Amino acid sequence: MTLNTQISSMRVDGVLFDKDGTLFDFGATWNTWAAGAIRELAQDQPDLMERIAQALEFDLLETRFHPTSPIIAETNREAAERLVRVLPGQSVEEIEHFLMHSSTDAPLAPAVPLTPFLQGLSARGLKLGVMTNDTEFGARSHLRTAGIEGHFDFIAGFDSGHGAKPxxxxxxxxxxxMQLAPARVVMVGDSAHDLVAGRAAGMQTVGVLTGMAGRDELSALADVVLPDIGHLPAWIVA
Structure with missing residues (x-):
């Protein structure tokens, strides 16, 4: 199959990715960061660490988020609003600022080798974007650290002026x-928030299993559920 034939038979003209749990494996990236952030916020006070962990639905013993944790898909502001209830003396703004800046040090775990993956999609003429419920500052920091910021035509966080998923x-x-018809865009994500937003936008939806949600949770909202984004190119031209 020639490149021109591939382009003419592709399902989409643009791909919009979620960040955490999609471009980067959620557990490998965020469980370690969260454990350290909880310790820092609590100043190593065990009782306060437990209260913070409960607010985030984070298992301190297992060092991982519960699959039902709302933090997985919420914005930094929503996470800060949860935490302020158990952190007297701190404001939502102070906590949000801490979350934004400390998250830039999260140990990123790419779901696949991202540079060749994104280069391959761009070579097919696809427009590429990232829309995350993280801040735009955090998104750009992570993409820059991973060496892939320049591969995207569009990068937005919940605070970029467009709103937040779902x-x-x-x-x-x-x-x-990008001057694309929504029906010719695919939203790729690891959570119901991503896929609900995609359906509401009239886009195609692809779920991936590199986040905390299982296949059953995603399949009702996705056109297809893939193990990870590495399987996306074959689906695009299938």
Whole structure:
């Protein structure tokens, strides 16, 4: 199959990725960071560490988020609003600032080798974007650390002025700025928030299993559920 034939038969013209749990394996990246952040916020006070962990639905013994933790898909602001209830004397803004800046040191674990993966998609003429419920600052920091920021035509966080998932508006902003029909865009994500937003935007939806959600949770909202984003190119031209 020639490249021109591949392009003419592709399902989509643009791919919009979630970040955490999609480009980067969620557990390998965020469980370690969260354990350290909880310790720092609690100043090593065991009782306070436990209260913070409960607010985040994080298992201190197993050092991992519970699959039901709302933090997996929420924005930094929503996480800060949960934490302020157990951190007297701190403001939502102070906690949000801490989360934003400390998260830049998270030990990123790419779901696949990202540079060749993204180069391959770009070579097919696809527009590429990232829409995360993290901050745009955090998103750009992580993408820059991974050496892939320049591969994306669009990068947005919940604070970029387009809204947050599961609202479809930030997804539609990608389609609008790239001049793509929403139906010719695929939203790729690891959570129900990603896929609900994609469906509401009139986009195709692909779920991946590198986050905390299982196949059963994602399959009702996705056109297909893949083990990881590495399987996406074959689906695009299938």
């Amino acid at each position: 609202d479809p508006d930030p997804l539609l902003a990608f389609a609008r700025e």
